[in-house]
Amino acid sequence: MASVFHQPALEDDSRVLFSPSNSLEETVSRSSSFYNSPTPYHQSKTTYKLAVTNLSYTINHHGSIPTWLYHSKKKSKPINILKSVSFVARSSEIHAIVGPSGTGKSTLLRIISGRLRDRDFDAKSVSLNDFSINSPAQLRKICGFVAQEDNLLPLLTVKETLMFSAKFRLKEMSAKEKEDRVETLMQELGLFHVADSFVGDEENRGISGGERKRVSIGVDMIHDPPILLLDEPTSGLDSSSALQVIELLSSMAKSKRRMIVLSIHQPSYRILQYISNFLILSNGSVVHNGSIEALEETIEKLGFKIPTQLNALEFSMEIIRILEESNSSNLSEMEEKEKDPSPFLMWQVEISEVRLQNDNYKQSGSCFYWSLFEIMVLCERFWKIIYRTKQLFLARTMQALVGGFGLGSVYMKVNNDEGGVAERLGLFAFSLSFLLSSTVEALPIYLQERRVLMKEASRGAYKTSSYMIANSIVFLPFLYPLDSLLINEYWSVRRWSVGSFLLEGFQKQQYEVKIIANDSSS
Numbered sequence: 001m002a003s004v005f006h007q008p009a010l011e012d013d014s015r016v017l018f019s020p021s022n023s024l025e026e027t028v029s030r031s032s033s034f035y036n037s038p039t040p041y042h043q044s045k046t047t048y049k050l051a052v053t054n055l056s057y058t059i060n061h062h063g064s065i066p067t068w069l070y071h072s073k074k075k076s077k078p079i080n081i082l083k084s085v086s087f088v089a090r091s092s093e094i095h096a097i098v099g100p101s102g103t104g105k106s107t108l109l110r111i112i113s114g115r116l117r118d119r120d121f122d123a124k125s126v127s128l129n130d131f132s133i134n135s136p137a138q139l140r141k142i143c144g145f146v147a148q149e150d151n152l153l154p155l156l157t158v159k160e161t162l163m164f165s166a167k168f169r170l171k172e173m174s175a176k177e178k179e180d181r182v183e184t185l186m187q188e189l190g191l192f193h194v195a196d197s198f199v200g201d202e203e204n205r206g207i208s209g210g211e212r213k214r215v216s217i218g219v220d221m222i223h224d225p226p227i228l229l230l231d232e233p234t235s236g237l238d239s240s241s242a243l244q245v246i247e248l249l250s251s252m253a254k255s256k257r258r259m260i261v262l263s264i265h266q267p268s269y270r271i272l273q274y275i276s277n278f279l280i281l282s283n284g285s286v287v288h289n290g291s292i293e294a295l296e297e298t299i300e301k302l303g304f305k306i307p308t309q310l311n312a313l314e315f316s317m318e319i320i321r322i323l324e325e326s327n328s329s330n331l332s333e334m335e336e337k338e339k340d341p342s343p344f345l346m347w348q349v350e351i352s353e354v355r356l357q358n359d360n361y362k363q364s365g366s367c368f369y370w371s372l373f374e375i376m377v378l379c380e381r382f383w384k385i386i387y388r389t390k391q392l393f394l395a396r397t398m399q400a401l402v403g404g405f406g407l408g409s410v411y412m413k414v415n416n417d418e419g420g421v422a423e424r425l426g427l428f429a430f431s432l433s434f435l436l437s438s439t440v441e442a443l444p445i446y447l448q449e450r451r452v453l454m455k456e457a458s459r460g461a462y463k464t465s466s467y468m469i470a471n472s473i474v475f476l477p478f479l480y481p482l483d484s485l486l487i488n489e490y491w492s493v494r495r496w497s498v499g500s501f502l503l504e505g506f507q508k509q510q511y512e513v514k515i516i517a518n519d520s521s522s
């Protein structure tokens with residue numbers, strides 16, 4: 001904890017971006033070019049310091065349920081998920097967040113990655129190279145976030161998956177540049193040998209678990225963000241695959257000065273050596289922030305001996321309550337000492353006045369053009385998935401043809417009189433009921449896609465409206481009852497549509513009413 005309150009010596013080029021000596025305009029222009037730059041960030045060779053200071057996060061018991069749905073006379077008790085969490089992470093290092101289940105690791109990562117509402121974000125709590133971050137949107141731009149559950153479409157190959165991510169996130173690049181970026185990334189992630197293999201899922205076996213995890217990492221670092229956040233990247237992997245993933249992250253951190261912050265459950269002894277700093281959380285509070293050696297010292301000072309079969313981190317989980325108590329008493333001592341504001345804290349207040357001016361971030365080029373581009377890329381992806389989903393593509397095409405012609409043939413016998421109109425209406429309703437059943441059939445596929453959509457849209461890969469339009473364009477021809485209706489209507493070409501029959505029937509009725517009226521008046 002103490003390390004948080006000392007101003008660390010920064011490497012020379014760490015101030016290139018947000019140097020306090022720069023004028024405000026200079027800082028602003030540099031910072032906005034940083035966010036807007038299509039160039040991969042690592043090329044700037046800038047190092048970063050991400051500081052989280054006294055971050056607390058509280059939610060109401062009913063979470064995101066709207067108040068109008070939550071009828072309770074009892075006032076809900078807020079839950080303090082994170083309590084005054086502070087730490088500093090730097091480029092070229094792996095920083096691990098550890099702790100028992102439900103202790104707030106994922107919540108902390110989600111906040112740092114900017115995945116929270118603007119109104120829940122405390123602007124004073126996160127800074128980059130000593131400049132306060134104003135909004136979650138800024139964090140989303142500079143951080144790649146790999147969630148615990150992967151977000152991959154099983155019917156795309158590894159290369160296609162990365163290529164689609166490049167199309168969404170590197171729009172300014174030419175097709176050749178995107179291709180090169182994907183090739184380089186596959187090389188870096190050790191995925192070249194599975195480039196043309198399908199990602200797969202539980203039903204259709206594809207690439208291995210470790211490779212899946214590496215593809216997920218690739219999807220979120222296609223734009224080469226300087227900060228990469230990963231929620232439990234080793235979960236569900238055997239020890240050698242877990243080690244491979246951590247080794248890969250370590251080499252990525254070192255070779256391109258990336259900052260890596262990850263949450264991890266019980267890392268093995270071999271994994272520990274790749275991690276520079278451990279932030280141990282218990283009930284949302286920090287109980288240790290430092291190296292593994294510092295943790296061993298703390299445990300020894302508390303009078304414990306680490307059993308030979310456990311590493312310091314595993315043992316710390318067993319005595320986490322004692323660590324928590326000891327840390328809270330250390331903290332109260334520190335608070336006593338810090339009643340007078342330290343020079344570091346005063347300096348923090350001064351620099352926080354120089355804000356990152358990124359709110360006016362605008363994507364270059366016309367908005368309409370990009371929307372069109374997104375729709376086209378999404379259509380291409382939808383089409384690939386439908387084409388490769390045999391049950392969807394073949395069955396639907398057959399259904400459209402057989403159903404359409406089958407139902408259409410019924411129309412041949414229908415007479416061209418009022419009775420025919422009634423029969424046509426019956427057939428029309430019958431066909432409509434097929435539309436409903438077809439929607440139900442497509443639902444599981446749509447729901448699987450929807451999960452991916454929600455995650456992609458939340459990280460700003462594309463607009464939800466583009467997805468909807470693309471979805472409609474591609475799915476519409478496969479709504480076979482609709483095709484049946486069109487074919488049926490075409491079959492009854494003598495009158496063209498049920499509508500015209502209805503109109504004709506209505507006119508006839510009007511005519512008959514008139515005749516009856518004339519008869520009765522005469």
Ligand SMILES: Nc1ncnc2c1ncn2[C@@H]1O[C@H](COP(=O)(O)OP(=O)(O)OP(=O)(O)O)[C@@H](O)[C@H]1O
Nearest residue numbers: 059061063064081100101102103104105106107108
């Ligand atoms: N939106 C929410 N509504 C209600 N409770 C929440 C919400 N988000 C988080 N929590 C609670 O906050 C606590 C911390 O959750 P979080 O997912 O961050 O824990 P974690 O340390 O990542 O757990 P795990 O290791 O099991 O993934 C949990 O008790 C969780 O139930």
